[in-house]
Amino acid sequence: MQPIVSIADLSKTYATGHTALQGVSLDIAKGEILALLGPNGAGKTTLISIICGIVNASTGSVTVDGHDIRSGYRHTRSAIGLVPQELTLGAFDTVWNTVAFSRGLFGMPKDPAYLEKLLKQLSLWDKKDNMLMHLSGGMKRRVLIAKALSHEPRVLFLDEPTAGVDVELRKDMWQIVEQLRADGVTIILTTHYIEEAEAIADRVGVINGGRLLLVEDKDKLMAKMGEKQLTIELRESTEAVPESLANYSLQLSEDGTQLTYSYDVRGERTGITSLLQDLSSAGLGVKDIVTRQSSLEEIFVNLVEESA
């Protein structure tokens, strides 16, 4: 299937000379939820800003729904909704006016019934006549989401949607994301939190220093995460792994005092019981046992450190 967003070799060097993106290529499938993970300054916002038309790319190209973002900007921008990272809202407008403004700006005719539904869904209906400057931060975030959804976009960018947001709103937000996914909306969100990516994304991309380090199905990443390591400290060092333990593909440490065994926690049998039995039959005394899990966090940190 043709991807809804296709990014090819995208780079951006700001006027300051800082290169914020380097050769990023990425295809995003229609209807998927993609989480972009990366530390501060990784280039997440820059990437989103280019696709949305706020920043000009230095080199490379992007198509959205089959149209180039430069030559076909009317088509691509109509299809896109953006919830920015910062709480950028006017001060003197009312909630209703600012959301209606967004809808018009994106070329859609008035539709009070749709806006009413949207505001209700975001628990903003009773605030519709409030001035924006009188809203709390969380409410402002909701208004930004309402603005982004006001023109019924098919691709939604959420730039750190849960920064500074309480549990309640976070739950609401995931509910909305689920609803949008059900409606076939493609969602790209950036986050610093791995749990967040784990919770809702179909795919996870890791970005650092302007480079896309990895894009993988979340399930595959989770499988890696499901792998656990059992480290067995031996009472006495051994020269080599005994023949009788060959099936376990154990790894022996340099000094011969530690054996490492990898297994899948979600497997039917972990094989730990039989391993321990076989160890004692082989005459190896066990001093201590430690298990360790490689988390997505760890995968992420490793990747980021490698690229640094």
Add this chain to the structure above:
Amino acid sequence: MNLHAVKVIYYNEMLRTWNTLLQSIASPVISTALYFVVFGAAIGSRIESVEGVPYGSFIVPGMMMLSLLTQSISNASFGIYFPKFTGTIYEVLSAPISFIEILLGYVGAAATKSFIIGVIILITAAFFVDLRIEHPFWMMGFFLLTCVTFALFGFIIGVWADNFEKLQLVPMLIVTPLVFLGGSFYSISMLPPLWQKITLFNPVLYLVSGFRWSFFGVADVPVGWSLAMIAFFLALCLGVVGWMFKTGYKLRQ
């Protein structure tokens, strides 16, 4: 053409005026009245008439020009500077609209607002002095062209300015002095010969002169020059705006 977008930008900008309606109407009325008291009554009692026009009437076109220029510039510059300053400009930049549509919305609204202020001044003035408009068609032409041109100029300043100081700089230090020195409240024939020559380098003189001609048929410079001057300035602003949009100057990095 994304007419919905033009409409919402235009209405949004006009709404700002509406929210401060009293101030928007009261300030031109009060300042016009003040000008009549200061210039009309105090000075006008000494100068009977200028080139056959009573002094009180004579200053009306200049007074209007002063307001049109400063209001068009400040409205349009503020209109685009403010979203840039607060960051809400992201929405306009990410919307499916062309630069022409952005201009129609922002500059159209600023020009409309100063047009309304011009009309208010005209009506207020009519309470104080006798007004005749000899060339209503030309008067309307100069009136509209001035509103649009200087709203465009204000838009450019708003995009260029990256702090409030710069936003005030051009209107305060350049435009207002030029208007006062451009024969708004006098005819340059009242100046010493040297100053008459120097004043000819002031572009605002041509605007005021042409506008005054459309009222009373008297002018400091031939009316063709006035038209040429405003057409030139309009073309210049359009050129600069076109270049800004093409390069994304200070709007799109």
